């Protein structure tokens with residue numbers, strides 16, 4: 001394991017996902033979850049046939065630019081965080097095997113906040129205690145930015161299910177910086193609502209994520225051992241063309257040229273009967289009209305129900321009969337109970353296989369007009 005400081009910033013943040021160096025295959029820590037064939041293309045310096053669109057690059061840069069925002073939000077909440085100096089980033093290299101290393105740049109390290117969060121932190125500052133006695137170990141903090149849907153998914157499923165590579169990445173940094181895999185922190189910003197949250201992954205589970213990631217990429221080291229850095233001796237594909245990883249892969253045309261063309265056709269194809277602009281316009285107006293009628297009748301219903309609730313309260317009863325326009329109706333109070341799950345505590349208690357049995361995911365599609 002080695003750590004070194006890099007300057008300038010360019011090398012630290014734009015280096016390839018994989019490269020051969022000093023007789024070893026070196027994988028970028030943030031690329032641990034990538035397709036192994038794509039990593040081989042990167043290591044053998046094959047030119048990208050499907051470079052990222054400008055919008056994707058903007059998204060990526062915006063995510064990087066927001067990392068200091070997350071650090072400051074954490075500090076306001078009582079965390080002691082040391083963020084990476086982006087002009088002199090600290091590079092961490094961990095040896096997986098004789099032929100394989102993983103290198104990356106930790107976003108931040110820090111200590112869990114004291115009980116009571118920001119208030120307790122201010123008190124500690126006021127009373128001059130520089131380092132709280134129960135601060136615990138310094139931990140790696142991996143910072144992510146996600147759109148609202150991905151943020152919700154991460155919170156509900158936990159990082160080990162939603163973004164396992166981020167846990168392996170943090171575990172790698174922990175090993176490189178501290179010589180052991182400690183608990184790791186995944187801090188995530190919701191770029192839509194601009195709120196943040198965190199998840200602590202216990203050391204044993206972080207270590208397991210690192211082990212699994214290491215076994216996965218070890219196949220590439222074996223491949224290197226057998227064939228050397230041969231650009232034409234390709235490892236198996238990890239995904240099929242329909243997978244989003246292939247759709248966003250910079251080597252899609254190189255890897256699956258026929259499939260890439262088919263995907264384009266599929267994207268261009270209109271599902272079902274074509275709908276004209278005029279028909280869509282009429283549908284939208286129908287929708288607006290139905291929505292405004294619904295709104296008015298929902299408001300009337302709510303006002304009437306409020307009056308009936310007050311009537312029951314006046315009578316001191318929870319149920320009463322009342323003459324309606326066509327028949328006698330029963331008006332009664334109904335208690336409804338809702339149950340909520342504290343996903344953060346659930347995620348802390350259970351490993352991801354157990355959580356997968358409890359928290360399942362369904363995807364439905366609908367049309368939204370805004």
Ligand code: SF4
Nearest residue numbers: 035038237246249255
């Ligand atoms: S196109 Fe798909 S299978 Fe091929 S290298 Fe890229 S991610 Fe891997």
